[in-house]
Amino acid sequence: MKILLLGSGGREHALAWKINQSVWTNPLYIAPGNAGTGLCGINVPIQVNDFEGISAFCKKEKIEMVIVGPEEPLVNGLYDFFKADPELADIYFIGPSKEGAQLEGSKAYAKAFMDRHNIPTAKYREFNASNFEEGVKYVAEHPLPIVLKADGLAAGKGVLICHSNVEAVSEFELMIQQSKFGEASKTVVVEEFLDGIELSVFALTDGKDYVILPEAKDYKRIGEGDTGLNTGGMGAVSPVPFATPGFMFKVEEKIIKPTINGLKQENIDYKGFVFFGLIKVGNEPYVIEYNCRMGDPETEVVIPRLENDLVGLFVATAKQELGEMKINIDRRPAATVMAVSGGYPGNYEKGFEIQGLKRAVPEGSMVFHAGTSNQGDAVLTNGGRVLCVTSYGASVHDAAQKSLDFMDRIFFEGMYYRSDIAYEFAPKF
Structure with missing residues (x-):
């Protein structure tokens, strides 16, 4: 099956790595990709919002499946663009319609949807x-x-x-x-403040049924101990130690089922990922936000723990056969640590050569590229978040330490990473 994956971050490298292992894949194209995705398939210089360029490429190469990594083309209506073109309409498309993507594209839309379907969230008002x-x-x-x-x-x-x-x-x-x-x-949504601890839960839905992927917790602050400015994510762990089976049962019954049923009841075309940004208040889950795609860097710990053939799951999604699928999860915890450019999340320079990528990666660890590019044989920095190291371990804290061990062997000018990912889950003696 000829597959096109859209995006260029760490999320897309992790997806490309997994898609490339599938028996269905032949070949995999990534647009525009990065230096890491180029190791898993063929990078194509097309931007994710270039709908005409994507269309022309799909027609020329007879693409059979399109998987959308980032939210922007979904919010901008790429799914609807495909369905409106008879030459593209039959391509398996993983990502929601423009209306479905409004769950992420509009906070007010998402809050109203939660209200209609009695999904627990913070009280709010909207103003303009x-x-x-x-x-x-x-x-x-x-x-x-x-x-x-x-x-x-x-x-x-x-x-x-x-x-x-x-x-x-x-x-x-x-x-x-x-x-x-x-x-x-x-428009501004004004919300009550919920005091609790956050986590991310992911479902893949065909608009009728769904499967739940491993949950994760990310670390958004730039500084150790969760201090400083917010970033796109400095690391992540999976599973989440405080997400007990009882708590996750509540998540499914009070949040996931009503969300998927709400999409179905409202005839919203949605075949793709639903990212539930949650907060645990006491022992109750509340929705902070929806996203219409996988998270980054959460994908870099969730996808390595997924044992299923990912393309097989996508085919079942496109054909509305997810109800027949069972998710198999690697029991090993995973943690990822993100290396960023000096100055990030503020101003930063790029174009620095990354050293150490040719070293043998230890068994149980992997490197996912985020903001990288190729220049001849060299790999250069090309973004704020540059790359991450993901490892399996006996615990999420052990996995984070293994990621740090290999991260110590990588270098580029201005490189910074947090050495305390999973700090709150460290063993207490």
């Missing part, structure tokens, strides 16, 4: 320029802390937690009246 003054009064009197979310996609930066009402009113005004996050913050 038309009811701005009402919003100011609401924010000024809201209990603290208060959460402000830009409605649209804001590259992971559109969520603010304010600890004073003065700060909240100021940020609220900047978001709506000064377009702090551009078009994304024309």
